[in-house]
Amino acid sequence: MSFIKILDKMSDNASFDAKASRRDVFKQFKSFGKGAAMASIPFGLAGMSKSTKAANAAFTTNAMQASPTDVLNFALTLEYLEKEFYQIGLDTDGLIPEEDRDVFGLISKHEDDHVAFLLAALGDDAVEKPTFDFTGGPGGLNLDTFENYATFMALSQGFEDTGVRAYKGQAGALANDNTLLEYALQIHSVEARHASKVRRMRGQKGWVTGGDAASNGLPGVFDPIYAGETPESNLVQGGVDLSGMFDDFGGNQAIQEAFDEPLTMEEVLAIGGFFIVSDDGSDG
Amino acid sequence: MKKPVVKVDVVNASSKDSKNSRRKFIKLSGLGIAGSSFLLYGCSEDDMFDPNAPVAGPDPQPEPEPEPEPEPEAFDLGSGNLGILNYAYALEQLEAEFYTRMTEGAYYTGLADDSEEKQILEDTWYHEVIHREFFKTAISAVAPDDILPDLEFDFSSVNFDDRQSVLDTALLLEDTGVSAYNGAGKLIDVDAEMGGTYLLLAGKIVSVEARHASAFADLALGTPTAFARDEVLVSISGVGPAFDKATPPADVLAAAGGFITTEFTANQLPTE
Numbered sequence: 232m233s234f235i236k237i238l239d240k241m242s243d244n245a246s247f248d249a250k251a252s253r254r255d256v257f258k259q260f261k262s263f264g265k266g267a268a269m270a271s272i273p274f275g276l277a278g279m280s281k282s283t284k285a286a287n288a289a290f291t292t293n294a295m296q297a298s299p300t301d302v303l304n305f306a307l308t309l310e311y312l313e314k315e316f317y318q319i320g321l322d323t324d325g326l327i328p329e330e331d332r333d334v335f336g337l338i339s340k341h342e343d344d345h346v347a348f349l350l351a352a353l354g355d356d357a358v359e360k361p362t363f364d365f366t367g368g369p370g371g372l373n374l375d376t377f378e379n380y381a382t383f384m385a386l387s388q389g390f391e392d393t394g395v396r397a398y399k400g401q402a403g404a405l406a407n408d409n410t411l412l413e414y415a416l417q418i419h420s421v422e423a424r425h426a427s428k429v430r431r432m433r434g435q436k437g438w439v440t441g442g443d444a445a446s447n448g449l450p451g452v453f454d455p456i457y458a459g460e461t462p463e464s465n466l467v468q469g470g471v472d473l474s475g476m477f478d479d480f481g482g483n484q485a486i487q488e489a490f491d492e493p494l495t496m497e498e499v500l501a502i503g504g505f506f507i508v509s510d511d512g513s514d515g
Numbered sequence: 516m517k518k519p520v521v522k523v524d525v526v527n528a529s530s531k532d533s534k535n536s537r538r539k540f541i542k543l544s545g546l547g548i549a550g551s552s553f554l555l556y557g558c559s560e561d562d563m564f565d566p567n568a569p570v571a572g573p574d575p576q577p578e579p580e581p582e583p584e585p586e587p588e589a590f591d592l593g594s595g596n597l598g599i600l601n602y603a604y605a606l607e608q609l610e611a612e613f614y615t616r617m618t619e620g621a622y623y624t625g626l627a628d629d630s631e632e633k634q635i636l637e638d639t640w641y642h643e644v645i646h647r648e649f650f651k652t653a654i655s656a657v658a659p660d661d662i663l664p665d666l667e668f669d670f671s672s673v674n675f676d677d678r679q680s681v682l683d684t685a686l687l688l689e690d691t692g693v694s695a696y697n698g699a700g701k702l703i704d705v706d707a708e709m710g711g712t713y714l715l716l717a718g719k720i721v722s723v724e725a726r727h728a729s730a731f732a733d734l735a736l737g738t739p740t741a742f743a744r745d746e747v748l749v750s751i752s753g754v755g756p757a758f759d760k761a762t763p764p765a766d767v768l769a770a771a772g773g774f775i776t777t778e779f780t781a782n783q784l785p786t787e
Contacts, residue, residue: 333739341743344757351752399718402700403711409701409787414751416697417758419718421743423725428733428742436638437730438723468719469653469712473645481641489642491722493715
């Protein structure tokens with residue numbers, strides 16, 4: 232199964248009919264600086280494949296629940312991305328300071344293991360590794376990811392925080408397979424350990440501090456990592472509006488920190504689309 | 516996945532014979548932890564409020580009371596999703612109380628207000644209080660008569676004036692919290708009312724516990740890879756260690772029980 236097929240299956244119309252939201256993202260590009268020049272290039276899902284647009288016509292209005300195989304392939308794609316990102320980082324002379332190499336070495340090993348585990352679980356159903364461009368070229372960016380440690384760290388935080396939200400968002404789709412659900416949870420919290428570590432290395436709190444990139448120490452173009460259908464700024468949990476209830480305990484800021492929020496598969500794929508050149512290893 | 520109906524009267528229906536209920540709990544938890552916890556053996560109210568009382572070894576003698584007074588029945592967490600919610604509420608009560616006591620100790624009060632260490636401790640205290648109060652509100656809304664009561668704790672093994680003692684305990688609690696929520700996820704019946712919401716909530720909280728655990732590992736252990744060290748992770752199918760643990764409630768309660776002085780039972784929690 233190809234990555235694009237997953238996209239086709241997973242995407243609902245909400246990902247495509249939202250010209251307005253695309254315009255919002257363009258605004259963010261402009262605020263990001265150089266990337267603005269590239270903003271006319273379609274990004275993310277819509278930019279990835281002609282076939283996604285064609286498939287869009289057939290989408291129903293209801294988001295579909297992904298099958299366990301789809302969810303594992305979705306997870307595998309994210310883990311491919313993280314694995315390659317850290318491997319290149321570790322292989323790039325002079326990028327990661329000596330004192331931080333153990334940290335990224337361990338994270339890299341975990342991502343390798345997660346890929347190996349998911350490949351074994353999927354067998355012949357596993358998607359192939361896409362071609363990644365960590366400068367963000369497919370999303371119209373031009374990041375100095377492997378030349379500038381600060382950029383590398385920023386992307387690391389972004390990928391780890393996205394990973395946490397991505398696995399969380401699929402818990403429901405795995406709920407009827409206890410074994411897979413438990414495995415996914417066991418990966419999910421490891422991603423959170425990574426995220427906390429990298430955030431703190433960047434001088435951020437280990438926990439997510441708001442529903443946009445700026446409040447998490449990242450440039451505005453990374454907003455989708457913290458925004459979404461249920462943004463990280465959410466204060467309503469299980470139908471209970473917690474806002475204003477904890478003024479003696481850090482207030483609403485602490486409430487949003489105390490609960491991490493999910494991303495939908497579409498939201499995650501849109502973020503991943505910034506860094507995915509193609510699904511089959513060839514340019515396209 | 517089991518689909519038990521959440522019964523609001525499960526507690527009243529449970530264990531007329533509290534001795535029997537204790538025995539069942541022991542069976543559930545495994546005998547290895549006998550004596551580690553008040554949880555396993557009931558004690559009188561007097562024992563519970565005596566700070567000098569030994570931490571409840573198992574009573575070696577069967578109670579030979581010819582005319583036993585009717586013992587107050589221990590609270591049972593309940594079955595189905597209610598049981599899991601009460602279980603999570605017990606853990607959050609434990610964590611919140613620990614950090615609340617921490618804020619009164621010399622270690623915490625002696626930290627500079629603008630230090631990262633103080634910020635980590637203070638934030639975690641806030642988060643755990645919020646988790647506790649959230650569960651209290653959420654459970655009260657669906658099962659007001661069957662919510663776990665406020666628990667009493669014994670933190671005499673912790674020196675709140677001592678940095679290492681506090682941080683080691685915090686790390687233990689956070690790592691335990693991670694493995695507990697990971698182990699509880701599959702026990703939630705998503706087909707019951709609100710079931711999907713509860714599963715998602717467990718996911719929303721467990722990653723915050725993992726973020727805490729990562730921070731406390733750095734503070735308590737001070738090594739570059741403490742945040743996701745091999746010792747706290749496991750392998751699956753020969754791959755790893757790269758996965759957090761997923762621990763069943765019986766094992767978690769046995770481990771955490773040493774801090775909990777209020778007797779309660781977990782006889783009806785789902786096990787798969």
